[in-house]
Amino acid sequence: MNLTFLARQISNVVATTAAHITDDRVFFGMQLARRLPGPASRLVGRALGRLPGDSSQAASAWLLGQETTAKDLVAGSQTPSRLLGEIALNLGLLDEAETIAEAVPHATALSSRIRWTKGDIDGAIAALPAGARRTRLIEERRSLQPSWWPETNSHITARSAQETEKSTQPSALHLLTNSLPHTRSGYAYRSHAILTTLKDAGHEVAAATRPSYPVTIGRVSSGPVETVDGVDYLRQIPLRPLSTPTARLDDQASWLAVQAQNRGAQILHTTTHYVNGLATGAAARAAGLPWVYEVRGVLEETWAAAGGSAAEREARRVSQRFQLMRAKEIEVASAADAVITLGETMREHLIAGGVPESSITLIPNSVSEAVVDADVARTPAEVRAGLGLPEAGIWVGTAASIVGYEGLDDLVDAIILARSQGIDLRLLVAGDGVALPTLRERARQLGEHAVFTGRVSQAEAIEHQLALDAIVVPRKDEPVCRLVTPIKPIEAMGLARPVVVSDLPALRELVPETAGVCVNPGNPRELADTLSELAFDEGARKRFGQNGREHVLATRRWKDIGRRYGQVYSRLTGVAAQ
Template sequence: MNLRFLARQLTSVVVTTAGHINDDRVFFGMQLARRLPGPASRLVGHALGRLPGDAGRAASAWLLGEETTAKSLVSGSPAPSRLLGEIALNLGLLNEAESIAAAVPGARALSSRIEWTKGHIDEAIAVLPDGARRTRLIDERLCLQPQWWPEVSSHVTARRARNDAEHARGQHPTALHVLTNSLPHTRSGYAYRSHAVLTTLRDAGHRTAALTRPSYPVTIGRLSQGPVEFVDGVEYIRDVPLRPRPTPSERLSEQANRIAVEAHERGAQILHTTTHYVNGLATGAAAAAANVPWVYEVRGVLEETWAAAGSSPAERSARRNSQRFALMRAKEIEVASAADAVITLGETMREHLIAGGVPAETITLIPNSVSEAVVDADVTRTPADMRKSLGLPEDGIWVGAAASIVGYEGLDDLVDAVILARCQGTDLRLLIAGDGVALPELRERAAVLGDNAVFTGRVSQVQAIDYQLALDAIAVPRKDEPVCQLVTPIKPIEAMGLARPVVISDLPALRELVPDSAGLWTPPGSPQKLAELLSELASDDTARARFGDNGRAHVLATRRWKEIGRRYGQVYSQLVGSDVR
């Protein structure tokens, strides 16, 4: 490990922590406890449970994943407190949080967070006294205003002529990617797609590197081995400021300057970033300074993902009508429209961008595809054989998924469907691999299944493949939310690539992924219909095999990174070959 860079990261942690403690020690302490490694978080949870009062017991239950107990303690407590209010807000109990904030003197920071959660930016600012938090929120609102972009220092823009003169444009343009997170510290669909893109470009002869967001991976409680880390030969550059800037606009300007300098030093001919708009603002400003074209890759719909996190239909609807939603949507469209090229994952997402005003001719569709690890997987082994190797029962028909466990994935409907099917005599069993904010509630919901439900928690990509191979069918029962109607996930593609039948919700973004020959679809939000369909599939070995074989053939023919990834090079060559600036 690079000791100097380690010291820099630790100093950044100390400075940031001190700022958070001074800002709001109750909120910071609670969030820190939740983000500790599992054993440490549980230890804190047990310790809090020994304290007198509902606040300590609610915090204990929350940290231990006993969300039903935590909600009961919050709702029934006769002694409101700041801590109870923060727990209520994190549990999605917005009404209870508001009642607590009104009853606790001086709970203005909590009131502000409630308004921010509701999407009321102006109200979240107005309730606060003058100070660091108010200044920060005002500045965050500024960054969302139309036509606001970060500033790049004049000494950086002066390098543009040298950059163009020193680096001739070749057949394979050099690209610098700007990422939110990456391997090895974050193992998510986002990180794996980014790595697949970078690897594919490198193998095609492009010089590539990726610069992760400022202070990453310190921001997720991990330390980098050095200012540059290599994963499978791909270069990930870490940017850890010694003293992070206090406001979003200052941090974005600092990031844009760093991107522009890095682009100059590496002779980058293309800058390439991904959603959301924060990445786009910094990268677009840096591209203008470095005098190079830039690509904005739209992998999600930020404002709809935020709205879908509401805890009830009424709250989700209110979020979509909020100031924050409108500003985020407008900013995303502004950033995408400013880019020289836009890449997105599916036809429904492409149509969404065009409807928002992004020029159709700038958009290229590059769908999610499978890695060679999926292609090379041994799909000849039966699910029962795979379960045996993983220490799971061979008996029964196992259904499930490997996914990020959030509410809109609809895994609660899958749990209910398995319960219903078992009550009706089908030996259906459940396996869910992954982690996420909805996992504690999901575990509680599935408790009635006993040993017939398995939750693995966070797993690596290799483990995720093994667990999916252990399933007789893979379900993607997403909710009927705009984010699920628009965004095409990678999981159905992986499932088909692993020769497993796929059961999806009947939503546009999912139907465009799974051909009729490879899977089945069911109305979203209907556990009874899902149970009926899974029971039919469980009783038909021939259908499961046919769907699996057809799905794998479809993926091998159309969805391998080795072929799909070439489209990135084509986009780059078109930009560098044209006089875009």
């Protein structure tokens, strides 16, 4: 452990905490309690449950994952408070939160957050008095304005042509939102797979992460550079984080340009969303380097899909925030020297927005060698026995981030319907997310026939998917689900398991008819019938699984797909791929 760097991180935490407490101690305290490790958060929840008052009781239920109870307490309360309003907002009860904000004195911060949640940026700013919070939002709005880009320090100079021709393969510095070993998400694993594939192909690569990461997620970095599987991850930890997003982007862009020079990078490469693109584009301009923008999602559609009701989701899609985010994403992608995206539907979305078709390269999600090397010869029942789960029954489910648009509530309802007709379907869901508490409550009537593991490692996620007789991706019919291609169906096929997916464009392009089944989204009855048919047809399950694995091994292995990155780099730098 680098003690000097540890002290720097402690200073960062102290400064950030002091700023949050000064800014809004109620909001900070509530968010801190929710982000504590599970046992500690539940301990706080139980302690609050012993205190009188609607606010304490609602906070207790919220922390304990009893969201239905928390919503009932909020809706029925006659004693509004700031804490109750913040809980209402976090539960998606916008009308109740607004009513509370109007009834509680000095609730300007809550009123502003409600408007921000609705996508009314100007309203969120107008709700606040002059001060640090208002200034932050003003600068957030400025960063979304057309043509705004960070400014870098004037002392940064571009590298000469002689310096950039030393490598036999183009060298690259990536900018990431998060990374291994501190974040174990699909984003982090894809990023690491790209970096290791490039490294194995002879490219010099490294990755920088966003300012103050991993301190921002409550983790400590062992030093300014952490190495995972031979890949360096660079950490930018300021002693005291700058107070506005525009100032942070200026500083980040300057720092990134210096790192690119120090590392001898010939190309910069970043991923969605636009904040990463702004910093990388400015750094590339300062260092005289080409840059790549990798579009892995559609930020504004993901935000809109998080709305609690259909009306709220539609209101978000016509909001100021949605329109500004969409325009900024297209502006950033259009400014990049090359754009990479995951699927045809995403490519078409970018072209329709005005991104030059000639700049876009499709590099789809693929599977790691951990999936390729998995022991798929074991039956699901054998894998379940090793995990301590019952061998009996037909188990369906997934390993995923648990958010509303994943449609796992429809899967729960489908299993309930099938079981009511005597089909021994059972549920296994590996993963965590904001929708997990509600999903657990929905599945309560399944009793022991529903298992939720919570957060798991990549190796554990693979093992739990192997325990399933069929893997289900029942995404909702939301724009984000029609556009963005997830990695889970690819992994499922790679693990020789049949796949059942919602009949949406971004999913249809992933799963051949020989490897799985498409069902109409949002239709638990149809999903129940499909799963029941598979439950009675072991031959079909095996056939789908075998066909899917053959398809993935032939077309979706990182060691093969990853070479396309090198081809993009060579085209931009003029350095021939080896």
